[in-house]
Amino acid sequence: MGLFGFFKSQFIEVIEWTDSGTNTMVYRFPVQNNEIKMGAELTVRESQVAIFVNEGEIADIFGPGRHLLYTQNMPILTKLKSWKHGFESPFKAEVYFVNTKQFVNQKWGTSNPIMMRDPEFGMIRLRGYGIYSYRVSEPTVFLKQLFGTNASYDTSNIEEQLKKMVLSGLTDLFAESKIPALDLAMHYDELSELGKEKMKKRFSSFGFDITSLYIENLSLPEEVEKVIDKRTSMGVIGDMNQYQQYQAAEAIREAARNEGGGLAGAGAGIGAGAAIGSVMANAFQGNQQPTNSPLAPQSEKMACPHCQALINTNAKFCGDCGKSVQQQKVPCISCQAAINGDAKFCGECGAQQVTEKTCAKCGKVNAPKTKFCGDCGDNLQQ
Numbered sequence: 102m103g104l105f106g107f108f109k110s111q112f113i114e115v116i117e118w119t120d121s122g123t124n125t126m127v128y129r130f131p132v133q134n135n136e137i138k139m140g141a142e143l144t145v146r147e148s149q150v151a152i153f154v155n156e157g158e159i160a161d162i163f164g165p166g167r168h169l170l171y172t173q174n175m176p177i178l179t180k181l182k183s184w185k186h187g188f189e190s191p192f193k194a195e196v197y198f199v200n201t202k203q204f205v206n207q208k209w210g211t212s213n214p215i216m217m218r219d220p221e222f223g224m225i226r227l228r229g230y231g232i233y234s235y236r237v238s239e240p241t242v243f244l245k246q247l248f249g250t251n252a253s254y255d256t257s258n259i260e261e262q263l264k265k266m267v268l269s270g271l272t273d274l275f276a277e278s279k280i281p282a283l284d285l286a287m288h289y290d291e292l293s294e295l296g297k298e299k300m301k302k303r304f305s306s307f308g309f310d311i312t313s314l315y316i317e318n319l320s321l322p323e324e325v326e327k328v329i330d331k332r333t334s335m336g337v338i339g340d341m342n343q344y345q346q347y348q349a350a351e352a353i354r355e356a357a358r359n360e361g362g363g364l365a366g367a368g369a370g371i372g373a374g375a376a377i378g379s380v381m382a383n384a385f386q387g388n389q390q391p392t393n394s395p396l397a398p399q400s401e402k403m404a405c406p407h408c409q410a411l412i413n414t415n416a417k418f419c420g421d422c423g424k425s426v427q428q429q430k431v432p433c434i435s436c437q438a439a440i441n442g443d444a445k446f447c448g449e450c451g452a453q454q455v456t457e458k459t460c461a462k463c464g465k466v467n468a469p470k471t472k473f474c475g476d477c478g479d480n481l482q483q
Contacts, residue, residue, distance in 0.1 A: 112191050113137045116151070116170075117144040118198040126237060127244070127254040128198045136191035143168040148202035150240045154195040155181045159241055197248075199240040203312055204256050207233050209267045214322070217275060219282045222325055227275065227282070229319040231293070233267060234312045235304060242308030259307070267314070270299045275319075282321055283329070289316045 113135050118128050144167050145151045151163040153175065160178040172179045172188050182192065214226035237243050248254050274296055280288055297314040304311045321329075401414045410421040417427050430439040435452035446453055458467045458481045460474035467475055472482055 111135050112141075114141045115144070116141060116196055117146075118149065119146075120149075120200060122255070124204065124256040125253060126200050126204070126256060126259075127248050127251070128200075129252050130196040130198065132194070132196060136193050137170065137196075138191050139170060139172075139189045141170045143170055143196075145198075148200060150199045150201055150237075152197045152199060152240060152244065153178055154197060154244075159244065160194070162240070197244065199237055199243065201237050201240070203234050203236045205232075205234040205313075207235065207256065207260070207263065209233060209264050209271075211268060215272050215275060217282070220279075221281055221283065222328075225282055225325055226322050227319060228322075229271070229316060231315045231317040233263075233297075233300075233314040235263070235309045236312060237308055238310035239305070239308035244308075246307050263304075263309075266303050267296075267300060270303065271296050271316075274299055282325075285319050289319075292316055 111134075113132060116130055116137070118130060120128070143151060143163060145163050145165050147165050149165060153160045153162075155178055158181065160181060161175045168174060172184050172186060178184075178192075178194060179188070184192075208230070209232070210230035211228045214228050217225055217227050219225045247259060271292075274292060275285075278288070278292065280292075285292075293314050293316050296316070297311055300311045300314060320326075402411045403414045404410070405412050405419040405422060405424070405426055407419060407424045407426075408422040410419060412419055412421075412426065417425065419426055430441065432438065433440055433447040433450060433452060434454060435447060436450040438447060438449040440447055440449075440454070444454060458471055459465070460467060460477060460479055460481060462479040463474060463477040465474055465476045467481060473480055
């Protein structure tokens with residue numbers, strides 16, 4: 102090979118990148134010590150962006166398609182290098198392929214439990230995990246903020262940073278939601294959508310766009326789950342008296358099955374019988390108490406003021422004569438104490454209760470202490 106052929110072989114005529122992995126975000130095309138031929142073919146596939154960098158400064162950006170490199174379609178690089186129109190000589194520049202596809206199934210999870218204040222359980226610790234997806238939406242921002250001068254860059258380089266960002270945002274979201282721990286499961290979709298919106302601004306600072314975020318599970322500490330299990334068991338049991346009766350019946354059946362022989366068996370049977378009897382007494386107490394038992398509370402009695410029949414003290418009418426036994430109360434004319442309406446004297450101060458005064462002249466009913474009739478003025482003390 103001659104000297105001319107050697108130099109010709111160093112000129113790059115085809116620039117492309119075929120992604121062999123699934124997590125590569127940026128790939129630098131190997132152009133070190135080589136020059137790109139003017140008129141070279143640049144192939145950018147779907148979900149890719151090609152970026153030309155001249156001496157550390159971002160120049161021209163090419164989207165998907167087949168491009169022939171000339172000064173006409175490289176305006177920034179032409180300006181940076183001060184090329185004249187129709188420049189045909191090879192040139193040097195760095196070429197980076199940025200992958201703009203979605204990077205899915207990125208996992209997040211709580212390494213330490215999240216402290217929350219729950220309205221039912223008080224202070225609790227919450228754990229959770231899920232997945233999220235994102236893509237490079239601003240390649241130039243991504244190159245400036247994260248990539249640097251690496252030969253390649255994949256999701257593992259930024260995984261921990263993004264996971265901490267997601268956890269920080271979700272922790273704040275869970276606390277602000279004030280949703281009871283037992284109701285969190287029914288709000289997974291709503292919380293996931295709110296979490297994604299909350300993350301957009303944080304991801305955009307790196308040139309990313311978060312496309313999805315899902316909460317797969319939120320779990321409580323083991324001791325809280327045990328309390329919930331006990332409450333669930335009590336709810337299944339229902340009426341406690343009926344449950345005790347059921348337990349007593351089960352104990353009788355088990356004792357009948359385990360009949361023992363000899364004195365030892367007899368002694369065990371007697372002990373079991375005594376224990377079962379105690380359980381039965383407690384189980385059925387209150388449900389089997391006879392109404393005529395001397396232990397049953399007796400209602401207090403009094404005599405009917407009309408027919409003298411014995412009736413309950415809280416009765417309003419007599420069961421024999423049917424008359425009302427609740428006498429109407431009126432205030433005493435002297436001390437205002439409440440006394441029976443038909444009482445002649447006050448039981449508190451002893452004052453005689455005078456009825457209303459009827460005017461003999463005009464028939465008007467006047468108050469007891471009135472001296473003259475309110476209509477005709479006649480003297481009521483005569």
